[in-house]
Amino acid sequence: MSALAPAEIQALARIMDELNYYQLMHVAPGASPREVKASYYATSRTFHPDANRHVSGELRRAIVEIAKRVSEAYAVLRDPRRREAYDQMLEDRRGVRLRLAQAAEESRQQGENAVHTPQGRQYWNLAQTDIARKDWPAAARNLQTALAFEPSNAAVRRALEAAKTRTG
Amino acid sequence: MSQIAIGIDLGTSNSCVAVQREGAVEVLANAFDEPITASVVGLREDGSIVVGNTARANIIQDPKHTISSSKRLMGRYYFSEEVKKAQAVCSYEITEGPNHGVRINVRDERFSPPEIGAMVLREIKSIAETRLGQPVSQAVITVPANFNDNQRQATKDAGRIAGLEVLRILNEPTAAALAYGFGKGLSQQVAVYDLGGGTFDISVLEIGSDVFEVLSTCGDTFLGGDDFDDRLIDLLADEFLEKQGINLRNDPFALEKLKAAAEAAKKELSVEEASEVRIPDIATAADGGASLSLERTVTAAEFETLVQDLIQRTFKVCDEALQQAGVVARDLDGVILVGGPTRLPIIHNAVREYFQQDPRTDVDPDQVVAMGAAIHAATLVDTDNRAFLLDVTPLSLKIGVAGGLAETIIERNTPVPIEQTRTFTTFQDNQESVVIRVCQGESRELSENELLGQFEFSGFKKARRGEVEIEVTFEINEDGIVNVTARDPETEQATSTRITLSSGLSEVEMREIIEENRTERVTSATPEDAEVLGAVDLVAKPVASVPEAREHPGPSGTADTDVMEVPAGPDEIDRSEELTDSIDIAVREDLAGGMDIDVDLNGTTQAMLDLDGEVELDLLPEAEMDRMAAEEPASHPAAGGSDPALAETQPDESLFGDVGTDLSEIAGDDPEVC
Numbered sequence: 001m002s003a004l005a006p007a008e009i010q011a012l013a014r015i016m017d018e019l020n021y022y023q024l025m026h027v028a029p030g031a032s033p034r035e036v037k038a039s040y041y042a043t044s045r046t047f048h049p050d051a052n053r054h055v056s057g058e059l060r061r062a063i064v065e066i067a068k069r070v071s072e073a074y075a076v077l078r079d080p081r082r083r084e085a086y087d088q089m090l091e092d093r094r095g096v097r098l099r100l101a102q103a104a105e106e107s108r109q110q111g112e113n114a115v116h117t118p119q120g121r122q123y124w125n126l127a128q129t130d131i132a133r134k135d136w137p138a139a140a141r142n143l144q145t146a147l148a149f150e151p152s153n154a155a156v157r158r159a160l161e162a163a164k165t166r167t168g
Numbered sequence: 169m170s171q172i173a174i175g176i177d178l179g180t181s182n183s184c185v186a187v188q189r190e191g192a193v194e195v196l197a198n199a200f201d202e203p204i205t206a207s208v209v210g211l212r213e214d215g216s217i218v219v220g221n222t223a224r225a226n227i228i229q230d231p232k233h234t235i236s237s238s239k240r241l242m243g244r245y246y247f248s249e250e251v252k253k254a255q256a257v258c259s260y261e262i263t264e265g266p267n268h269g270v271r272i273n274v275r276d277e278r279f280s281p282p283e284i285g286a287m288v289l290r291e292i293k294s295i296a297e298t299r300l301g302q303p304v305s306q307a308v309i310t311v312p313a314n315f316n317d318n319q320r321q322a323t324k325d326a327g328r329i330a331g332l333e334v335l336r337i338l339n340e341p342t343a344a345a346l347a348y349g350f351g352k353g354l355s356q357q358v359a360v361y362d363l364g365g366g367t368f369d370i371s372v373l374e375i376g377s378d379v380f381e382v383l384s385t386c387g388d389t390f391l392g393g394d395d396f397d398d399r400l401i402d403l404l405a406d407e408f409l410e411k412q413g414i415n416l417r418n419d420p421f422a423l424e425k426l427k428a429a430a431e432a433a434k435k436e437l438s439v440e441e442a443s444e445v446r447i448p449d450i451a452t453a454a455d456g457g458a459s460l461s462l463e464r465t466v467t468a469a470e471f472e473t474l475v476q477d478l479i480q481r482t483f484k485v486c487d488e489a490l491q492q493a494g495v496v497a498r499d500l501d502g503v504i505l506v507g508g509p510t511r512l513p514i515i516h517n518a519v520r521e522y523f524q525q526d527p528r529t530d531v532d533p534d535q536v537v538a539m540g541a542a543i544h545a546a547t548l549v550d551t552d553n554r555a556f557l558l559d560v561t562p563l564s565l566k567i568g569v570a571g572g573l574a575e576t577i578i579e580r581n582t583p584v585p586i587e588q589t590r591t592f593t594t595f596q597d598n599q600e601s602v603v604i605r606v607c608q609g610e611s612r613e614l615s616e617n618e619l620l621g622q623f624e625f626s627g628f629k630k631a632r633r634g635e636v637e638i639e640v641t642f643e644i645n646e647d648g649i650v651n652v653t654a655r656d657p658e659t660e661q662a663t664s665t666r667i668t669l670s671s672g673l674s675e676v677e678m679r680e681i682i683e684e685n686r687t688e689r690v691t692s693a694t695p696e697d698a699e700v701l702g703a704v705d706l707v708a709k710p711v712a713s714v715p716e717a718r719e720h721p722g723p724s725g726t727a728d729t730d731v732m733e734v735p736a737g738p739d740e741i742d743r744s745e746e747l748t749d750s751i752d753i754a755v756r757e758d759l760a761g762g763m764d765i766d767v768d769l770n771g772t773t774q775a776m777l778d779l780d781g782e783v784e785l786d787l788l789p790e791a792e793m794d795r796m797a798a799e800e801p802a803s804h805p806a807a808g809g810s811d812p813a814l815a816e817t818q819p820d821e822s823l824f825g826d827v828g829t830d831l832s833e834i835a836g837d838d839p840e841v842c
Contacts, residue, residue: 040558040583041379049585049646050336050556053548064585068643071583100588101576125491132494 004046006059013062020096021073021086029087033078033134040074075100080131115156120149124156127163136166173306173335173549174296175343175541178288178323180239180392181365181508183207184535185292186542187300193347193539196299199692204534205295208236209287211274217690219291228428231259231420233274237394238288240366241270241281242326243318245619245671250390257398257427259420269671280673283681285326290690293330298692307332308545310537312367313339313562314387316608316618317650318671324647325673329681335548337647340364341371342382342559343540344506347531349375350543350555356501357383359489361519361527362537363482364507366392369562370486372493372500378555383493384581385562386485391478393434393509399474400430400466404445408462414451416462422450426462433466438511442467472514479518486522492581503527508534559584561644566617568605574614577642587643591657594636601626602638606652620670625654627664638663 004012022029025039045051047067055063076082076098086098115124123146130139143160150156174196177184182204186195195203198220210223211233218226227234237258244251246264255262263278265271271278289309296304309332311323320337327334341360349356354375362369369387373380404426405416416422429445436443447462490497503523509515510533519527531539547553560581566574567590577588592602602625609617628636637658643651654663673681 037381041376041381044379044556044558045554048556048558050548054551068585068587071586072588075582075586100582100586101579129491129494129496132491 009059009066010062013065016066016069018096020090021077024069024073025077027077029090031077036074036077040070040078043070072097072100080134115146115150115153117149120146120153120156122146123149124159127159131163136163139163140167171306171549172300172302172304173308173545174293174304175538175543175545176289176292176307176309177340177343177535177538177541178239178285178292178309178311178326179207179365179537180237180367180394181207182534183288183292184538185296186535186538187296188542188546191351193542195535195538196296198295199298203532205288205291206236207239207288208234209238209284210234211277213275215689217287217687219288219690219692227259228421228424231424232261235260235272235274235284237366238272238281238284241272242285243281243316243320243322243671244270246270248618253390257423259424266677267670267674269673277686279686280677280681282322282325282673283329283686285323286329286687287690289326289330289332290687291692293332294690294692305331305333306335306545306549308336308338308343308541308548309334310338310340310343310541311648312364312387312389313341313362313369313371313385314367314389315339315648316563317620317644317648318618320647320649321672324649325678328678330687335545337649338541338544339369339371339382339385339559339562339648340537341369341385341506342373342380342557343538343544344504344531344536345371345373345375345380346540346543346557347536348502348504348528348540349380350540353377357495357499358502358504359486359497359500359523360504360506361482361486361510362506363509363515364392365394365509368392368482368485370482370489372489372495379558380556381558382560383495384489385560386489386492386580387562388481388485391481393507395478396434396475396509396512397427397430399478400433400471401426403466403474404430404462404464407464408450412451412460413454414460416451419451425450429462434471434509434512437466437468437471438513440468468514475514479515483518483522497522498524500525504531504536505529505533506536559646559648561586561648563608563618564610565642565644565650566607566609566614568607568614572614573612574607574609574617578644580610582644584648585643585645587641589639589641592638592640594631594633594638596633598630599633599636600630602654604640604652606642606650608650620650621652621667622670623652623654624666625663626666627661628656629658 016024022031025036025043027035027039031039044067047063047070049060049064049067052060052063076086082098082100085102089095089098115121123142127139127142127146130136130142140160140163143156143163147153147156147160172187172189175186175188183206184195184204186193188194197203198205200221202221205220206224208220208224208227210218210226210230212218223234224236227236235258237254240250240254241262245268247268251262251270261273263271263273265278265280270281272281272284273279289307293304293307307327309323309327311320315323324334324337341362344360344362345358348358348360355377356375358373358375360369360371360373362371367387367389368391369385371385372383374383401423409415416426425447429447433443433445443466445462445464445466449459450462451460452458453460486497500523503519503525505516505519505527510519510527516527544557547555547557561578561584562580564576564580565578566576569575577590578586592604594602604623604625605614606620606623607614607617608620611617625638625640628638630636637656638654639657640652640654643653645651652665654665655661656663
């Protein structure tokens with residue numbers, strides 16, 4: 001059962017559209033992936049439909065609405081590419097919800113269109129795995145190798161610069 | 169007695185049921201004391217229905233009235249590749265039902281795949297009730313992780329027809345992980361390698377003390393143990409054809425014998441270095457004289473060569489799943505094997521090599537999924553439960569856009585439940601409706617994804633083009649089931665919705681099926697029955713020879729052939745109707761030729777403009793809408809002297825116009841099962 005009072009849950013469902021993902025998940029804007037995950041677990045414990053099987057009616061509807069938004073927030077905050085786009089969006093005051101398909105699709109198309117050689121693609125894909133794990137030094141190494149196969153590829157070069165910056 | 173919820177692994181080849189009581193999980197064995205029951209349904213001449221190993225043993229004697237691997241047909245359109253594949257290997261008759269659905273014809277009856285699934289579930293339910301000594305009404309049913317919305321919905325329907333409240337449609341690998349790590353206070357990242365009879369799934373999970381988070385899941389619904397059997401069947405049949413000039417595939421009785429022999433040989437090769445296949449009297453020599461036998465020794469090495477590419481295909485899928493999870497194989501704390509085929513040493517060794525560690529063998533790969541489902545069922549009915557499961561959607565949800573392409577709305581491996589909203593606007597002045605095709609899959613090409621349905625929204629104000637907004641909400645719930653709704657953001661009114669194409673059963677059909685209750689004819693088989701029938705248990709014996717047919721010897725039973733070629737009753741009427749409707753048939757053939765819906769629809773689904781991220785959709789003329797609304801479900805608009813130009817430019821609408829499922833009806837059914 002939820003730890004929040006029904007009135008609080010319904011109030012949260014009503015103001016949800018004004019909260020950004022960090023506020024919804026109760027994490028700081030600079031929160032680490034580990035903190036984001038911990039918050040996802042904690043929030044899901046309260047709002048996941050399974051944790052509220054015995055709740056019905058209006059209250060259940062409110063809980064499901066919140067649960068769906070929590071999934072959305074997590075899908076954005078756990079993914080470095082999406083999170084970057086989202087942070088930019090907040091900075092520009094362009095709303096509080098990121099369209100999920102957008103960031104990923106753009107970045108994938110960029111990659112697929114940009115990398116032409118099989119070897120280049122192989123290292124590009126390895127780098128994507130590294131980026132997802134936030135292993136920036138490894139990403140930089142793999143992008144460097146990808147660049148060796150496609151020295152004039154601007155997309156790979158840009159990604160490499162970004163990875164290097166993060167490596168510090 | 170307390171309410172008890174069971175966990176059911178409804179498999180392609182075998183099913184299994186388990187329950188968690190007082191903290192302990194137990195698999196409930198059938199009347200033969202077997203933990204797994206064949207997912208095979210036999211329809212006897214007296215109208216009674218048998219399910220399980222008794223039915224399975226009858227496949228060779230009575231292939232046309234014995235239905236196996238029906239899970240492959242669940243939630244499929246008749247024109248899909250998988251159905252064609254099933255038609256090629258199944259001896260029972262698969263035909264087209266209403267709404268491009270699939271029907272199975274046995275004797276004088278037609279069954280939808282969910283009804284056949286319900287017969288298996290009815291037997292499983294009865295096994296559980298016998299073992300538990302109390303009625304059971306709630307269950308968690310597992311599906312391959314890669315099952316799409318249509319397949320999940322069909323499985324849920326099957327549960328309902330069988331008289332079960334389906335608490336959850338649970339992904340098989342997720343269930344396996346639950347059985348592996350539940351309540352053990354673990355903190356691990358694991359992979360579940362699940363090779364079943366008909367499907368392959370790989371899931372990567374993070375297991376905490378009371379949280380199970382699925383990081384990614386990928387799969388191949390066209391790859392399973394059956395494909396391994398098929399390779400052996402091909403080898404045996406091709407060699408026989410070469411030597412004797414007889415194609416065993418053309419004789420349903422011989423084909424069933426071959427299938428049984430191939431499967432038995434495969435099982436023997438899990439423990440032995442070689443398997444001797446011996447099928448006496450499989451055919452009669454071409455000159456009508458001597459009876460021919462098939463004898464062939466298959467070695468493990470030979471088998472490995474036959475299936476090597478299939479095994480490699482699974483690792484391609486593993487690559488994807490690991491990448492999506494952001495995990496490297498050697499970092500995993502454990503690899504769990506699920507599914508009978510993973511018993512094969514060649515698979516076991518290949519998995520060890522790929523993951524650079526020994527896979528876990530402490531849980532039985534045939535029972536682990538049902539056990540996990542039972543654990544989840546128990547947590548769902550337990551109000552004090554603290555453990556929970558965070559799963560993802562296995563397939564990207566997309567909509568059709570201009571140029572035959574599909575645009576992603578919700579990417580695969582997004583946590584569920586989830587919802588995304590898109591705003592559409594009208595493309596023409598006074599447009600009355602908007603049509604959206606929704607599909608699941610990973611291809612940019614619409615036609616290469618699995619079509620879930622076509623939704624038509626109407627009932628918004630008439631205005632100049634671009635002035636009307638329709639807000640469409642795409643939702644995926646915890647069961648992985650998709651729901652699409654629309655509203656007018658200005659009035660906040662829900663628009664009326666029609667599903668103009670869907671492979672599933674409509675609410676009306678569901679009520680009829682439940683009312684008719686044909687699954688009630690399932691009579692539980694007992695060991696005594698089996699003796700009376702002279703059924704031979706093929707499952708228990710790892711022997712590669714096949715017993716001779718008893719009831720219907722000879723290459724082809726004459727009486728049965730009649731039944732197959734001249735369908736009686738409602739089926740006959742259906743066919744004659746099709747013949748009077750030439751346009752309908754033409755389009756159907758198009759569909760059969762490779763899902764040309766998109767091409768057909770291009771006549772009506774106009775190019776869509778992307779304008780500030782909004783997609784503009786097509787117009788459907790008012791007259792056409794009214795006409796469709798007035799249509800009786802069984803009538804064929806194109807045949808009755810209606811405007812030929814209309815039929816030509818709107819082939820999709822004349823084809824799909826007889827659907828008439830109302831989304832609100834389906835949605836109205838949800839609270840009961842949520």
